[in-house]
Amino acid sequence: MKPLIVAQITDCHLQNDPDHRYRGRDVEQSLVAVVDDLLEQGDAELILWTGDLVHHGALNGYSRLQNRLAALPLPSYWIPGNHDDVELMLQLGGRMNLRTIVEQDWVILLLDSTSQPDGQGSGQLAQTELDFLEQQLQRYQDYHCLVVLHHNPVPVESAWQDSIMLANSDAFWALLAGHRQVKGVVNGHVHQTRDQLYQGVRVLMTPSSSVQFKAGCDLMTLEDEPTLARPAYRLLQLYPDGRIATRVKRVAC
Incomplete structure (x- = not known):
């Protein structure tokens, strides 16, 4: 059984000025290394960009990223994180703003979890997002489903991060409980595996x-552990029987 192979890249934190660093790292160089490594693998069929793409989102950062993604040999789809500018992403993204991706035996649903920000990094799914999720799950109930969002919907046992996870995670999980075709939930935000x-x-x-x-x-x-500190991305193999095989690839740069 041939799987659908999906890549996830997240939390790029690109600066509006490409010469600026984020927490001491040249994030432009890191992203180039990640994308180059992904393309060298040669098997991904699409890329999910799961938020915090441009730190304190601004036009130059998104325009630069848009041009980079347009030049890739495989399609990209993006969602916002708490550091992003949702309106700019909608204006510039074109087909990258697609929310429902149907490939083979799978449907991938991309959500915006940036509603009701608390100014500290938290977010939630607006009622319109929950309604969209319910509608799509009803429509594609004969497909295996992967749900994608930025904020983590379960705690990670780090006090500061658990305080800024998905604020209405209970509503999210209550909705998913009625749809057994959901096989996986993928998020960014936590900068760890x-x-x-x-x-x-x-x-x-x-x-x-x-x-x-x-x-x-x-x-x-x-x-501070050198290997774990490397830039990274995830590869997912989505099988026709609903299985998910996955690995995180860390990149030296």
Whole structure:
């Protein structure tokens, strides 16, 4: 059985000025290294860009990213994170703003979790997003489903990050409970890797293409283990029987 192969790149934190660094890292160089490595693998069929793409989102950053993605040999789809400018993404993104992707035996649903920001990094799914999710799950109930959002919908056992996770995660999980075709939930936001089952659904969190945060910390702490601190992306193999095989690829740069 040939799987659908999907890449996830997240939390790029590109600066409006490409010469500026984010937390000491040249995030432009990191993203180039991540994309080059992904293309060298040669098997991904599409890329999901899961938020915090441009730090304190501004036009130059998005225009630069848009041009970069347009030149890639495979399609890209993006969603906003808490640092993004949703309106700019909608204006510039064109087909990258597509919310429902149907490929082979799978439907991929992309959500905007940036409603009702608290100014600290939290967000939630607006009622319109929950309605969209319900409608699409009803429409594609004969497909395996992957749900994609920026904010983590389950805690990660880091006090500072758990305070800014998906604020209405209970409503999200209550909705998913009625749709057993949902096989996986993928998010960014936490800048670290995690793979767990929650209410029978596989939840996958992915390190950043920029800097990584150390797991299990009360306060924000940058990852200091050299391998774990590398920029990273995720590859997902979505099989026709609903199985998900996945790995995180860390990139030296």
